[in-house]
Amino acid sequence: MYYKYKPTECYRANSNFSEIVALYCFDRRLRELFLIELLRIEKVIRTTVTHVFSSYYGYDHKSYLSLNSFNTKGKKNLSFAQNLIDELNDKICKYSKKHKAISYYNTHYGYVPLWVLSTVFSFGDLNKFYSRLKYNLKKEISNEYNLSVKDFESVLYILCAIRNKCAHGDRIYSYKKDCVSSHYIPVIKYHTLLKLPINNKGPKYGREDILALLIAMKYFMKPKRYNLLITNIENQILKLSSKLTTISIYDVTEVMGLYKTWTELKK
Numbered sequence: 001m002y003y004k005y006k007p008t009e010c011y012r013a014n015s016n017f018s019e020i021v022a023l024y025c026f027d028r029r030l031r032e033l034f035l036i037e038l039l040r041i042e043k044v045i046r047t048t049v050t051h052v053f054s055s056y057y058g059y060d061h062k063s064y065l066s067l068n069s070f071n072t073k074g075k076k077n078l079s080f081a082q083n084l085i086d087e088l089n090d091k092i093c094k095y096s097k098k099h100k101a102i103s104y105y106n107t108h109y110g111y112v113p114l115w116v117l118s119t120v121f122s123f124g125d126l127n128k129f130y131s132r133l134k135y136n137l138k139k140e141i142s143n144e145y146n147l148s149v150k151d152f153e154s155v156l157y158i159l160c161a162i163r164n165k166c167a168h169g170d171r172i173y174s175y176k177k178d179c180v181s182s183h184y185i186p187v188i189k190y191h192t193l194l195k196l197p198i199n200n201k202g203p204k205y206g207r208e209d210i211l212a213l214l215i216a217m218k219y220f221m222k223p224k225r226y227n228l229l230i231t232n233i234e235n236q237i238l239k240l241s242s243k244l245t246t247i248s249i250y251d252v253t254e255v256m257g258l259y260k261t262w263t264e265l266k267k
Contacts (some may be wrong), residue, residue: 012246012247016245016246019245019246019247022243023240023244023252026173026239026240030233031165031172033232033233034162035166037221038123038162038217040221041217041220042123042126044220045220046126048141048144049118049130052141053069053133054113057069059115060113061092061113061114064088065088067081067082067085070085070132071134077132080131081132084129084132087125092112095117099119099120101116101119102117123163124160124164126160127160130152138152138153146219147188151185151188155216157183157185158208158213159213159220161183162213172210174256175213185206185208187207190206190215191203193267194206194259194261194262196259197259205258209256211257211259212257214230215265226266230266237252
């Protein structure tokens, strides 16, 4: 028995290998540019979350291993909180002999502060931890970035999703096209400032594409560093445009969601 492969996509007429390589290299460079900044953003958010949580509940690991520290309203939230606590406990056990700082605090002080344990959190772990917090803590954290709780959670999703794609070498320029399920970021002030065209779902661009990522990142980066990122992406687009023959650079930026006003994010 064998499976006969039936391709559902095909190359455009007159496509050439050099174009494919150029697009691949462009996407690889995008991943490199984004990953550097997303790792920094991940660290910034981790610091904020652990600081706010610890300021309320203290540094002893009993605080984050207690149901009283999380949203337990309703059976669903109670189950989510208990699962999170189990996972945190598992991390302490797993890394107590592998991670120097965790081992040190456990041995010398008998507890592991959240800021220490969080160093072995993935972005997904951090996202999950935030989602299980009580509303007042969520609000204090999201206020640090001038976002509502709901908007902050939506923004976290795309930051986490594309950070993981970058880390694993997945294609990202066509993030929206590759998404298995839709997860839109909210319509926020930058969608209006960019004067994006509107369809029946709201802004046509900037909801679940590379423009959405850039809008999300703007809330967490210093202006100078953010503007440099935009400039570097502009340069990569310009570099790619000179190597395309069967498609135009507009075809690429359209997939990315980079509407003609996108560079105004630098303002």
